[in-house]
Amino acid sequence: MNSRSHRKQAVVIGGSIAGLLAARVVADYFQSVLIIDRDDLSKNGEQRRSVPQGRHAHALLSGGQGAIENLLPGISRQLIDAGEKVTWGRLIFEPPWTFFRTYFVNLGFLDGVEGLAIANMAALYNFLKYAKVRFMSPGR
Numbered sequence: 001m002n003s004r005s006h007r008k009q010a011v012v013i014g015g016s017i018a019g020l021l022a023a024r025v026v027a028d029y030f031q032s033v034l035i036i037d038r039d040d041l042s043k044n045g046e047q048r049r050s051v052p053q054g055r056h057a058h059a060l061l062s063g064g065q066g067a068i069e070n071l072l073p074g075i076s077r078q079l080i081d082a083g084e085k086v087t088w089g090r091l092i093f094e095p096p097w098t099f100f101r102t103y104f105v106n107l108g109f110l111d112g113v114e115g116l117a118i119a120n121m122a123a124l125y126n127f128l129k130y131a132k133v134r135f136m137s138p139g140r
């Protein structure tokens with residue numbers, strides 16, 4: 001039941017990922033949604049004082065991607081288009097380079113079998129990550 005007409009305004013405290021998605025959900029039931037955050041959210045893409053984890057690389061698993069896509073249809077395509085390009089060269093050469101860097105440059109070989117396993121996993125992880133992006137944007 002969508003009874004948006006007589007519910008005037010919802011207030012969401014916090015305008016990061018959870019707050020923005022919560023705002024999207026309640027937007028179906030209120031005439032307007034006010035998001036309050038203690039940071040200045042107008043600076044698009046800049047690091048924010050209240051979200052220090054924003055500096056770290058984040059992985060979005062398929063389940064989360066699907067849930068966000070249900071709320072915001074087309075968001076995956078927008079994110080892919082706004083992100084880095086993955087060329088065939090990068091897909092082919094970057095994983096072996098990751099192995100080389102992890103195992104030799106970063107001295108992983110000193111850790112024996114564990115170092116070899118970590119270098120292999122790092123290379124495989126990079127390959128899967130780039131393959132997924134490449135697969136989702138074949139024309140780029």
Ligand SMILES: Cc1cc2nc3c(=O)[nH]c(=O)nc-3n(C[C@H](O)[C@H](O)[C@H](O)COP(=O)(O)OP(=O)(O)OC[C@H]3O[C@@H](n4cnc5c(N)ncnc54)[C@H](O)[C@@H]3O)c2cc1C
Pocket residue numbers: 013014015016017018019036037038039050051053056057058059060061
């Ligand atoms: C090192 C690291 C790596 C991570 N890697 C991953 C990953 O790979 N994949 C993954 O899914 N998750 C990862 N996470 C977890 C993920 O970062 C958090 O789960 C996610 O950022 C939480 O989002 P949130 O919107 O709930 O909170 P936050 O992003 O912390 O946002 C809270 C918001 O509320 C605002 N706020 C706080 N207090 C107030 C107040 N009193 N008044 C007004 N506004 C306020 C803040 O300004 C901020 O905008 C990682 C976390 C860390 C630390």
